[in-house]
Amino acid sequence: MKHRPAWAPDEVDIERPSVARMYDYFLGGSHNFPSDRDLAEQAQKAFPDAPHVVRANRSFLGRAVAALCALGVEQFLDLGSGIPTVGNVHEIVAARRPGARTVYVDSDPVAIAHASVLLRDTNGVAVVHADLRDPDAVLHEAVHAGGLDLALPVAVLLVSVLPFIPDEDDPARIVAAYRDATIPGSHLVMSHGTNEYRPKQVGDVETVYAKTTQPGVFRGKAEIGRFFEGYDLLEPGLVDIVHWRPEPEALRTDPLGGDVARYSLIAGVGRRLV
Numbered sequence: 001m002k003h004r005p006a007w008a009p010d011e012v013d014i015e016r017p018s019v020a021r022m023y024d025y026f027l028g029g030s031h032n033f034p035s036d037r038d039l040a041e042q043a044q045k046a047f048p049d050a051p052h053v054v055r056a057n058r059s060f061l062g063r064a065v066a067a068l069c070a071l072g073v074e075q076f077l078d079l080g081s082g083i084p085t086v087g088n089v090h091e092i093v094a095a096r097r098p099g100a101r102t103v104y105v106d107s108d109p110v111a112i113a114h115a116s117v118l119l120r121d122t123n124g125v126a127v128v129h130a131d132l133r134d135p136d137a138v139l140h141e142a143v144h145a146g147g148l149d150l151a152l153p154v155a156v157l158l159v160s161v162l163p164f165i166p167d168e169d170d171p172a173r174i175v176a177a178y179r180d181a182t183i184p185g186s187h188l189v190m191s192h193g194t195n196e197y198r199p200k201q202v203g204d205v206e207t208v209y210a211k212t213t214q215p216g217v218f219r220g221k222a223e224i225g226r227f228f229e230g231y232d233l234l235e236p237g238l239v240d241i242v243h244w245r246p247e248p249e250a251l252r253t254d255p256l257g258g259d260v261a262r263y264s265l266i267a268g269v270g271r272r273l274v
């Protein structure tokens with residue numbers, strides 16, 4: 001029998017690659033197995049810039065959360081939060097809005113096990129093991145176990161997560177359910193891989209991800225934009241991820257030379273309309 005580390009619950013099939021653990025591998029984390037690393041390397045053959053793409057994604061997450069803190073947002077519902085890494089939402093929030101709440105939700109048992117251990121003594125943070133495709137169950141847990149107050153604005157985060165919700169599951173309906181559960185003045189933060197620039201390469205990535213526990217799809221910009229129905233996009237709108245309020249100097253020092261096709265990632269932040 002293969003070695004099973006303490007952070008991998010018994011229910012985890014360590015031979016079956018997981019999206020969360022592959023993402024952890026791309027970010028240089030240690031919560032992944034040979035099966036995850038092998039498949040991540042196959043994905044990287046199809047899309048060689050994958051490690052840069054995931055870092056750009058995390059960087060956007062940080063900028064978006066910091067921007068919302070500056071607007072006074074004090075509740076964050078991070079759906080598909082992943083295996084904790086550097087620059088987690090609650091850390092960005094704690095530095096700016098002490099007293100704010102962060103609820104992490106993921107369906108991956110490793111992500112949840114690791115987050116639960118790591119964060120058990122951290123104030124203002126809750127970890128929920130749930131499938132985001134069931135908004136009623138997620139919101140119930142987020143309120144009752146996570147202490148979220150739906151009478152106050154909430155930032156709903158869907159950062160590189162909706163690619164793992166296939167069209168058959170009607171992602172627009174799911175996003176709308178979270179929108180409708182939150183009050184005006186709440187926000188939606190989203191990034192999503194796009195097939196606009198390199199359809200052949202991202203098609204090959206989809207083929208690789210079909211072997212994971214959660215196959216993924218890339219979408220067109222217009223389709224991604226429709227997920228923001230009922231939200232007003234904050235400046236600069238729905239854009240290539242490196243163009244969403246970049247840090248000064250970021251575009252000059254961009255490891256991919258600012259070539260948005262090499263990222264193939266779209267991002268935006270919306271404010272829920274009245």
Ligand SMILES: C[S@@+](CC[C@H](N)C(=O)[O-])C[C@H]1O[C@@H](n2cnc3c(N)ncnc32)[C@H](O)[C@@H]1O
Binds near residue numbers: 057058061105
């Ligand atoms: C690519 S990672 C993104 C992690 C994090 N949001 C970020 O951007 O750094 C996708 C995460 O979504 C989670 N996920 C995928 N489908 C999910 C679902 N139906 N319910 C909850 N989590 C899901 C995966 O387990 C994984 O941790």
